[in-house]
Amino acid sequence: MNKAFVRESDDGAPRCPRCGSPGQEVLRDTLRVHVPEPLRESLTESAWFCPFDRCEVVYFDAFQRHLLTDQIRTPVWPKDPEAPLCACFGFTSQDIEADLAEGGVKRTRACVQRAQSAEARCATASPSGQSCVAEVQRYYMQRRQAQG
Ligand SMILES: [Zn+2]
Ligand SMILES: [Zn+2]
Secondary structure, three states, X not given: OOHXXXXXXXXXXXXXXXXXXXXXXXXXXHHHHHOOHHHHOOOOOOEEEOOOOOOOEEEEOOOOOEEEHHHOXXXXXXXXXXXXXXXXXXXXXXXXXXXXXXXXXXHHHHHHHHHOOOOOOHHHHOXXXXXXXXXXXXHHHHHHHHHO
């Protein structure tokens, strides 16, 4: 048997049934915010978020049951480029583009600071259940490098 096929990701997280990306575990509270009631029942208590931008699967469980982007209440970054990166404050990739166009970091830095404060609600406001900070910084760096 192909070893790569059975290998689990480093932290043992289940992989997305469609694209094979390691999932990020999400809280039940996060699902409550983003998934309409009857659909939520179709996943087990433990569910994972698929972080791959070109995959339509948003949440899945260990039995390979899954929910797609059009079944979720809100648009999901990075699957939808119009969706906010920081769902807590509605910070979008356009804010980052505006910073880059000015050669500054004003909006991005303000978002990162707010996302690290007690106001932040990343765990439930963000469909991934992860802090927005890492994603905001990653996207900013990626775009800045692309600018050359
Ligand atoms: Zn996936
Ligand atoms: Zn946030």
